[in-house]
Every structure is written in structure tokens, then in C-alpha cells.
Amino acid sequence: MFNTEKQDGVVENPDTETQGYVFNHTMLRVKDPKRSLAFYTGVLGMRLLRRLDFAEMKFSLYFLVKTADENIPEDTKERQIYAFSREGVLEFTHNWGTENDDTQYHSGNSEPKGFGHLCFSVPDIRKACARFEKLGVEFQKKLDSGSMKDIAFIKDPDGYWIEIVQADLNGDMGR
Template sequence: MTTNPHKYALNHTMLRVKDPQRSIKYYELLGMKQINKIENPDAKFDLYFLAYDSPKSLSKGEHWTARQGVLELTHNYGTENNDSFKINNGNSEPGKGFGHICVSVDHIQAACQRIEDAGYKFQKKLTDGRMRSIAFALDPDGYWVEIIAFNPVDKTENIKETDPGSYRFNHSMIRVKDHEKSLKFYQDIMGMSLLRTSENASNGFNLYFLAYPGNDEAAKESANGVNPTAEREGILELTWNYGTEKDANFKYHNGNDEPQGFGHICISVDDLDAACKRFEEKGVNWKKRLTDGRMKNIAFVLDPDGYWIEVIQNEKMKRTSNW
């Protein structure tokens, strides 16, 4: 029984939603497709799994556990009819921690116009602020969806068409208190590789982009507002604001305490039992071991900030569950 972290994948990011049909409609506008649904009527919640599945996608037709760039939407029954129910998007207090998910697109001006024409709002439009190569759209629950380009922004401004089937679910961002602890955890324990670092000293923060497996060629910056890793999926962005590591009382919200919103990221592994044994040997903090509770095919590890990391079997590598 062996495990190789180079075979792991950042499979999905889970967000709680108020109204699943409203959310699915939004992400379908962004080119995603529902690829799986797991119903849990006894526990009164359903899980919807969305991903890019067009002929141009990176994982068309693959089992959902064998992919990167999956979005899991969790719906607790009844929230859609509760006028007072509101999701925590992770970007305001109380509840600041998770930041955003990111979709990379072909022609960013046309893509943003398409979202606006459909009646959706933006946290930041392309023309706002100094950064003219990124936008932040708002989903129906107020989650931030960063929009970036994998074509040079200055060469797409007059293009009116966009193909959502070519889009990528590029990354998910979480804020971390101590970048050194978090980088060590995600590299040494979770087996990820650091793709690139974006230092923003004048604004007091750094960004770290990690993924499975490593890609040294992606470490260099690109011009014209193009993120050099924009055509990838399964990237984790860590945002570190200078000085938080020195404040003993500082703590980010993990999304699972009240107020709730973001739930977890999930990695799929080559051999679930062996991977969990490796994590045990590495001395991780567990939220749920494989042997805990009724669900014997999932585990949850806690990262240094208390974010939950689900661990599941890549069913393409080893068939264990019928889901």
C-alpha cells in the first residue's frame, strides 16, 4: 500500500448556497455543467458538482473524482425559502477568510460584458481601479468570482464574442495568517508545488500559487495582464497580509463556524488508505479520520488556519465507491 503525492489533484472547492437552481444557472452562464449530484434527504442536504465539460475542457467525460477544477455547491433544505438566510462570502467581518474562486476566460472584455448583460453585479469591473486585467463578478450569494484572461487583454478589447466552453476553473483563494507555516504545510505535507509568487510590498501582501504537480516553467511572469498559469485548473492561491503572523490573537474564519459560507477544498488521491496513513505519519490535525463516523470513504485534514481539506479517492485510479 503506497501513495504518491504527485498523483494527487486539487479536485474541488465547496461553497454553501441559498438556492441551488439560482446558483447553477449562474455557473452555467460561466460555462460550467452539472456533472454529478449526491442527494442526502435523511440529513436534509444535497451536493451539486459542476465543472467544465465541453470538448475544449481539460477533463471532459472524466469521473468527477478524477478531475481538477470542480465546484461543489452544498444546499441545506429550506434555505431558499428563508428570507433571513444569508451566505457568508468570506470577505467581510465577521467571517473573513475565504476570498474567491477564479475563472479564466478567452476574451475578458466580452466575457465580462456577457455576465453584465445577464443582469449580474460586479465587485470590481475591468475599468475599476488600477488593475485593468482582472474583474470580480458576484454570484447570487455574493461570492466573489475573479475573472482573468489567458489571452493578452490589450489584444481582445475589440472582440465581442466569447466561448464559455473554453473557460477554466483556475483557482481558489484563501487568506492565511502565517505564510511560512502554510507554505510548509501545503508543500511538505499535502505534496503541492509552488508555481509562482506575486509580491505586493507596496500594498502589504503576497500571493502564493500552488498546484499538483509542479510546473517550473509557470514560475515566470507574463506581460499584457496575462496570468502565466491562467490555462491551468486546480490551483490554490494563498493570500498573506504582512504582519498577521505576529498577532497572537489574529485568526481567520474557516467558513464552517457561524456565519457559514465556504466549506472546504478537496484533494483526490491515488490510494485513500495509504494517503491518510501518510498524513497520520506527518502529524496532521484531523477534523475527521477515515474511521470516524458513518462515512468511511472521506477524511478531513485541518490546515494551519483551521480550513478543512477533504480527502477522497480518485476513482479512476482505484475503484472504491459508487458515487
């Protein structure tokens, strides 16, 4: 049975009613979905699970997943149910027309600070970072800079930071 770490404010035994809750997705606003989709599918290997258009409100939603699951439903309704029931989904919101104007989204890493970053764990961080370099991906922090040598940060087309880690290199972090 999982035992939570003990910290001030932590509820050690959450209400049983919450046991079926799933952390489903995080949403990012994107200026140009074509550019963002190319980055997240081509650079990070995510797959587009579903696109929903809301013409009356002039926006689209894109739901991406990182999965090797080949059993993703083909039926539109079943695929949408699958998208809203699994963990680790990334949602893009594209407000139509922003790709052609001067809209800039706040990454949360300049004042006023807020949202910080997404994170991807990779099997070989040096190999992944070499690939990102080859692909021309912009780095916020390379492996050899700063005091944390086993972590890198790259930027997506909208300037959102993406932390890159290798799990087995981080067992002693923060001790």
C-alpha cells in the same frame, strides 16, 4: 459530448461565449505563509508556481499547483501567464504582519457557515491517512469515524478543512 445533469436552475446549453472560460483558482487567506507553504508543499505535494508582492498594499500572493508537469516556464512573465491560464490553482493571500498578531481566519465551518473545504483525491486513501498521522496532521474526521467511511478531512495550519478521497471508492456515494 458532455451532457450536464439536469437539475432545477441548471442552464443546459451555456452561452458559447463561455467556452473559453477556465476555472483558474481558489484563494485562501493565510496567517503565516511559511507554515502554510510547508504544509501544502510538504504534506500535499503542491508546488509553488509564483509569488507576487504588493509592497504598497502590504500583502503577497502565492500560487500553488499540484502537477507533475516539468514544462513549467522559467521566464517570470511566461510563468505568470501559465499560472493564470491553467485549472486547479490554489492562491494564498498573506497580509503582512498577520503572522505576528492574533489574526484568526474563519474556515467557514462554524457559524456563520460559508466556505466549506478543499478536496484532494489520492490513489490510496488508507496509505495517505497513515502518512498524515505520521506527519502529525490534524484530522477533522478520520476514516473510521462518522457514517462515510471512505472520506477523511484534515486541517491546514489556518484551520481550513481539506477533504481526502479515493475516487474509485466513491462511485456509489449518494445513491
